[in-house]
Amino acid sequence: MPFIPHTETDIREMLAVIGAPNTDALFSEIPAELRCKGLKQVPPGLAEMDVSRLMRARAATDGTLINFCGAGAYEHHIPAAVWEITTRGEFYSAYTPYQAEASQGTLQLLYEYQTMMCALTGMEVSNASMYDGASALAESLLMAVRANAVNASGKVLLPQALHPYYREVVQAVTHAQGLRMTPVPYDVHSGTTAVEAYSQFYGIAPTAVVIAQPNFFGRLEDVDAITDWAHAQGALVVALVNPVSLALLKPPGEWGAKGADICVGDGQPLGAPLSSGGPYFGFLTAKQALVRQMPGRIIGRTVDLDGRPGYALTLQAREQHIRRSKATSNICTNQGLLVTAATIHMSLLGADGLERVAAHSMHNTAALITALTAIKGVEAVFSGSGFHEAVLRLPKAVAPVLEALAAQNILGGFDLSRHFPELGHALLVCATETRSADDIAAYAAALRAALA
Amino acid sequence: MSLAPDPIKRALNGGAPAAAEPLIFEVSRPGRRAVAQSPLATVAVALPAALKRKTPAALPQVSELQAVRHFTRLSQLNFSIDTHFYPLGSCTMKYNPRACNTLAMLPQFLGRHPLAPESHSQGFLACMYELQEILKDVTGMAGVSLTPMAGAQGEFAGVAMIRAYHQARKDEARTEILVPDAAHGTNPATATMLGMKVREIPTDAQGDVDVEALKAVVGPQTAGIMLTNPSTLGVFERNIKLIAQIVHEAGGLLYYDGANLNAILGEVRPGDMGFDVIHMNLHKTFSTPHGGGGPGAGAVGVSERLRPFMPIPVVGKAGDAYKWLDERDLPQSIGRLSTFMGNAGVLLRAYIYARLLGREGMHRVAEFATLNANYLQTRLRERGFDLAFPTRRASHEFIVTLKRQKQAIDLTATDIAKRLLDYGFHAPTVYFPLLVPECLLIEPTETEDKETLDSFVEALCAIWEEAKQDIAFVKGAPYTMPVRRLDDVRAARQLNLRYQPG
Numbered sequence: 007m008p009f010i011p012h013t014e015t016d017i018r019e020m021l022a023v024i025g026a027p028n029t030d031a032l033f034s035e036i037p038a039e040l041r042c043k044g045l046k047q048v049p050p051g052l053a054e055m056d057v058s059r060l061m062r063a064r065a066a067t068d069g070t071l072i073n074f075c076g077a078g079a080y081e082h083h084i085p086a087a088v089w090e091i092t093t094r095g096e097f098y099s100a101y102t103p104y105q106a107e108a109s110q111g112t113l114q115l116l117y118e119y120q121t122m123m124c125a126l127t128g129m130e131v132s133n134a135s136m137y138d139g140a141s142a143l144a145e146s147l148l149m150a151v152r153a154n155a156v157n158a159s160g161k162v163l164l165p166q167a168l169h170p171y172y173r174e175v176v177q178a179v180t181h182a183q184g185l186r187m188t189p190v191p192y193d194v195h196s197g198t199t200a201v202e203a204y205s206q207f208y209g210i211a212p213t214a215v216v217i218a219q220p221n222f223f224g225r226l227e228d229v230d231a232i233t234d235w236a237h238a239q240g241a242l243v244v245a246l247v248n249p250v251s252l253a254l255l256k257p258p259g260e261w262g263a264k265g266a267d268i269c270v271g272d273g274q275p276l277g278a279p280l281s282s283g284g285p286y287f288g289f290l291t292a293k294q295a296l297v298r299q300m301p302g303r304i305i306g307r308t309v310d311l312d313g314r315p316g317y318a319l320t321l322q323a324r325e326q327h328i329r330r331s332k333a334t335s336n337i338c339t340n341q342g343l344l345v346t347a348a349t350i351h352m353s354l355l356g357a358d359g360l361e362r363v364a365a366h367s368m369h370n371t372a373a374l375i376t377a378l379t380a381i382k383g384v385e386a387v388f389s390g391s392g393f394h395e396a397v398l399r400l401p402k403a404v405a406p407v408l409e410a411l412a413a414q415n416i417l418g419g420f421d422l423s424r425h426f427p428e429l430g431h432a433l434l435v436c437a438t439e440t441r442s443a444d445d446i447a448a449y450a451a452a453l454r455a456a457l458a
Numbered sequence: 459m460s461l462a463p464d465p466i467k468r469a470l471n472g473g474a475p476a477a478a479e480p481l482i483f484e485v486s487r488p489g490r491r492a493v494a495q496s497p498l499a500t501v502a503v504a505l506p507a508a509l510k511r512k513t514p515a516a517l518p519q520v521s522e523l524q525a526v527r528h529f530t531r532l533s534q535l536n537f538s539i540d541t542h543f544y545p546l547g548s549c550t551m552k553y554n555p556r557a558c559n560t561l562a563m564l565p566q567f568l569g570r571h572p573l574a575p576e577s578h579s580q581g582f583l584a585c586m587y588e589l590q591e592i593l594k595d596v597t598g599m600a601g602v603s604l605t606p607m608a609g610a611q612g613e614f615a616g617v618a619m620i621r622a623y624h625q626a627r628k629d630e631a632r633t634e635i636l637v638p639d640a641a642h643g644t645n646p647a648t649a650t651m652l653g654m655k656v657r658e659i660p661t662d663a664q665g666d667v668d669v670e671a672l673k674a675v676v677g678p679q680t681a682g683i684m685l686t687n688p689s690t691l692g693v694f695e696r697n698i699k700l701i702a703q704i705v706h707e708a709g710g711l712l713y714y715d716g717a718n719l720n721a722i723l724g725e726v727r728p729g730d731m732g733f734d735v736i737h738m739n740l741h742k743t744f745s746t747p748h749g750g751g752g753p754g755a756g757a758v759g760v761s762e763r764l765r766p767f768m769p770i771p772v773v774g775k776a777g778d779a780y781k782w783l784d785e786r787d788l789p790q791s792i793g794r795l796s797t798f799m800g801n802a803g804v805l806l807r808a809y810i811y812a813r814l815l816g817r818e819g820m821h822r823v824a825e826f827a828t829l830n831a832n833y834l835q836t837r838l839r840e841r842g843f844d845l846a847f848p849t850r851r852a853s854h855e856f857i858v859t860l861k862r863q864k865q866a867i868d869l870t871a872t873d874i875a876k877r878l879l880d881y882g883f884h885a886p887t888v889y890f891p892l893l894v895p896e897c898l899l900i901e902p903t904e905t906e907d908k909e910t911l912d913s914f915v916e917a918l919c920a921i922w923e924e925a926k927q928d929i930a931f932v933k934g935a936p937y938t939m940p941v942r943r944l945d946d947v948r949a950a951r952q953l954n955l956r957y958q959p960g
Contacts, residue, residue, distance in 0.1 A: 008819050009553055009745075010826045011907040020833040020908060023840075032828045033725055035694045035851050040726050042821070047595035051816020054557045061810065064581030065566035071578055075571050078797050085495045087526050089563070095540025096533035099554050101884075102751035107939035108542075108879050111535035112750035118482055121956035125516040131955050134751070137607040140797040148651075171797050178769070178793030179614070182621065182653040226509055254503070256511055272797065282582055283572030283798025284607065285753035297953065303751065308949035311934070314478065316941035320949040326610075327890070331646035331656045336610040338644055343749030346529075353482055353525040357514035359496030369501040391506055412575045420573050439497050 008051060071412065072445050074374065076395045076436030077222075077420035078139065078169050079283060080275045082250070082363060083440055084347075085354045088277050092347045102303075102339060106318040107310075112342065113317035116305040119349040126252045126352075127245075127269040128259025129291035134303040135340035139246075139272025140175035142288025143216070145301045145335060146244050146270045147180055149292075150214035152334065153267075153299040156240040157211045160185045163241070165199045167192040167221035170425040172246075188212070194428065197225040197388030197397065201232050212239060217266070218246040219255065223434065224371070224395030225388055226255070233262030242267040249289065250275040250367070251393045253360035268292045277351030278344050287341035287348065298324065301335035366439035367394035370446070374437040377450040383457060387432055394438060397422065400431040401457060408433075410456035416449055478940060479531045482518045483957050492522035535940045536750070537884045543910050545834075547855045547887035547899025548642070548690060550720045550742035552827075555811060558746070562806040572798035576781055582802075583780035587773040589757075589809040596820055597719075597736055598729025599759030603768040605800035609717065612737025612756025613648040613684075618792040619735055619760060619767040620682045620711045621652055626767075626790060632681040632709065638667050640691050640891045642717060645684045654681060661893060665691040665847045667701060676708035686715040687731065688722070688853035690891045691846065692831075692899065702732030711735065711764075719743045720903070721828060721854035724821025734761045743823070744808035755804040766790040771799050826904035827854035830911060834902050837915045842922075846894045855901035857894050858886075864896045869925040869932065871896045874918065876943060877935035881917040 012020075017029070026032055033041070052060070073081045092098070096111060103109030103116075120132040136142035147162055164173065164187045176187065188207060192199045204215065215236035219227050229245075236243045245258035245266035258266035274286035292300060298321065306320030326333040355363065371394045378384050383401030400407055404421040411418035419435040426432060437446060518525070537544070544551035570582055590602040606612040617635065624632040635649035639658045646656040657675055660668045667685070683705050687695045695701070702712055714728040714736035720743045728736045740746050740755040748754075760768055770791045774783040782799075785791055815823065831852040838858060839845055846857035863869040875885030875898075887899040902911055925932045936942060 016908045024832045024836050029825045045817050047591045048817040051819045057813050061561040065564040067581035091529045094533045096536040096538045098747045099539035100536045100750040101748045108537040110940045111532040124956045174794040279568035280571050282570045282802035285801035306949040307954040308945045310941040316944045318944045326643040326647035330643045331650045333647040336644045336647035339752035341753045342751035353518045354492045354495045356491045357517045362496040365503045366497045368503045
């Protein structure tokens with residue numbers, strides 16, 4: 007019996023103590039007609055060796071593509087130590103740290119994580135993480151509604167140059183609470199969202215204004231001007247950022263005269279493998295004044311009975327297990343294991359290492375664009391500054407080209423034509439520090455062949 | 459496992475707790491770094507001055523060994539399933555098989571981009587499709603979506619589907635969700651997030667939902683009811699068919715909170731009980747790791763009438779090929795709850811676990827979880843502890859109440875919880891459910907052996923004995939952990955949420 011330690015003797019002795027003739031009698035309170043007559047779809051159990059064979063075969067079926075796709079999930083080098091330590095049983099199989107004295111490892115690590123995320127984003131407080139970037143954005147808007155006493159309209163200015171799936175998640179999570187999203191258009195030449203695009207909504211008294219830096223197309227926005235405009239309207243500024251980019255870019259806490267109010271994003275680039283889209287983690291940092299409106303777990307430093315420092319969950323009065331229907335959110339977990347990985351990852355890279363990763367990713371993407379736009383009919387869609395993603399226009403439909411590239415073992419990027427039809431045959435590409443010059447040459451050759 | 463008396467002795471002798479580990483920022487030195495972990499060459503990149511970072515982020519500056527040693531030492535300050543018995547009620551802290559981790563971390567699975575083409579995803583998609591089918595079978599539901607990233611998000615998806623169902627039928631007056639007073643706090647919090655009004659239903663003296671009270675409150679405003687079965691009181695809701703009938707006849711739907719699915723896996727199916735929608739905590743019943751508080755996975759199952767509303771994406775099959783189904787296939791979907799398809803790596807672990815257990819293994823989970831709980835319950839009753847529901851069978855968990863000990867010698871649930879740590883046991887869930895005073899909610903799970911359960915009984919008895927002799931001593935526990943009881947009030951009043959040097 008897999009994972010069940012009971013011997014026949016154990017079962018006999020335990021039933022005798024209980025006074026039950028057999029284990030079936032333990033279910034005597036369940037109406038007989040409800041008892042399951044046997045499962046049909048579940049296959050018979052397998053030994054570990056057999057499951058290993060099956061999973062290795064399935065993994066081999068999918069193979070490994072040379073990856074030039076970002077669009078919310080970025081391939082970076084992850085130090086070997088990160089997951090070796092993260093998957094230690096003491097982290098891997100621990101519960102949420104309710105019993106603080108028996109969870110100081112996880113709690114101290116989360117406090118270190120909160121410190122690192124504040125440092126990276128230039129904000130004053132951080133929670134212990136959210137599910138992913140998109141859900142963190144959605145929760146940040148609900149937080150803004152709770153926090154903004156001036157503009158309580160529930161109207162949110164949301165840039166169109168935003169990951170389309172983020173927009174969908176925001177809609178699914180927030181609509182029942184009366185939030186209304188107003189899309190802010192981007193400029194089709196620069197791919198950026200000018201402050202004028204925001205200021206056309208002068209007078210609507212938005213509760214929150216979202217600024218994505220870099221935006222979904224990898225372009226860099228004039229964050230100072232937009233932040234100052236939004237604050238002048240009485241809105242809270244929600245910054246949506248890529249954490250690796252912050253090694254190079256001005257942190258949201260320094261945007262404009264007063265800084266962004268809330269900063270969110272997906273923490274995946276900090277040590278989480280691509281892994282088919284998850285598990286990743288979302289981060290959420292904010293100004294100190296908003297701390298009581300934050301969703302999710304928060305760790306605080308305190309002292310024990312002997313006056314020694316220790317760490318504990320704090321501000322739990324915001325949470326569902328205390329406040330029930332009046333809680334700030336129904337969230338009761340974070341993505342603890344991913345945050346463990348991210349904290350180790352940031353410690354191993356440091357600010358200098360993260361800056362090298364960011365710079366190499368920018369550099370490689372620029373090299374990729376140069377190589378691909380040398381192909382006849384391929385052009386860069388936007389001009390101006392960008393981070394490590396860019397949009398290309400192809401001379402023909404993107405989907406069959408991506409199929410042809412996949413046949414050459416290349417994941418060529420994300421086809422934008424469905425979500426952004428106004429851009430034509432547009433393709434979002436990315437080359438992180440993990441792409442070599444040979445990889446880029448291989449992509450160029452395969453694309454040339456596919457377009458020939 | 460033998461019970462050494464040394465926790466007490468060490469404490470009385472002023473014994474040494476584990477050494478504290480400094481913050482990583484305190485061992486950081488300017489100019490130090492783990493050189494091998496980033497590109498060796500530097501490249502110059504051009505950015506507009508106004509957009510550039512002016513001062514480097516204050517991240518740690520440590521060597522690779524310093525980081526490895528620091529985080530390894532931190533791990534050693536934790537209790538975990540791999541190191542300790544964790545009888546944490548309602549949390550199902552069973553063994554997380556190592557194979558599930560090893561195989562989910564095969565390089566191709568880790569390297570697969572979420573937007574990879576279906577042509578290069580058939581292996582992964584096959585696992586997800588089969589997991590959907592397995593979960594449909596064990597829950598008796600017509601459809602499954604795997605995308606919710608935690609139990610609370612599964613609840614959100616479930617209530618959102620109930621709401622969408624009524625709205626699609628133009629039955630828009632249904633804005634009330636019924637929740638038993640024993641329910642998890644997430645239930646009412648979730649209903650509120652979806653703009654629903656929450657109404658609590660009382661529990662009767664035997665731990666069942668008060669059916670008369672339920673009859674009195676259902677009506678045209680009822681959107682649905684959220685139930686856990688077995689309930690958080692550790693007993694099976696015997697009137698479930700009647701409850702289903704009352705709610706359905708009133709036009710409401712039934713939501714099954716899968717927190718306690720481990721108790722009935724393969725024995726009773728929520729679909730057969732009349733539930734319309736359920737969420738499963740795969741990090742409980744399907745043994746994916748809790749990871750110190752996540753990631754979880756909160757897959758949802760639905761009856762036929764809720765299938766059109768499932769969160770996307772879902773994995774479908776056309777001929778021999780697996781494919782993603784999105785809003786083009788499910789135009790009435792409640793939408794997307796995660797950027798991609800939820801916690802895929804967690805789902806792979808759940809799939810591997812399900813294949814290891816197989817058909818016979820599923821019902822053995824419930825069988826032995828129930829055997830362990832009833833054995834532990836009986837042993838504790840024999841030793842003089844009071845059960846909250848002494849006439850009831852335990853499900854996979856049960857409740858001990860310390861009301862009598864509190865009155866007699868001021869021994870509280872917190873005291874027992876903290877002192878158990880010195881004995882090498884994680885505490886049970888305490889003070890939940892809120893209905894039972896000074897309660898310990900105890901869930902041993904099926905993966906624990908009899909000897910461990912026996913030594914847990916001895917530890918509880920020993921602590922009770924200690925308390926009779928010297929309650930102040932017990933109230934000072936724990937003594938052998940890295941820290942003693944922490945000042946939670948100070949943590950909340952003098953907020954210190956990040957390290958600030960100087």
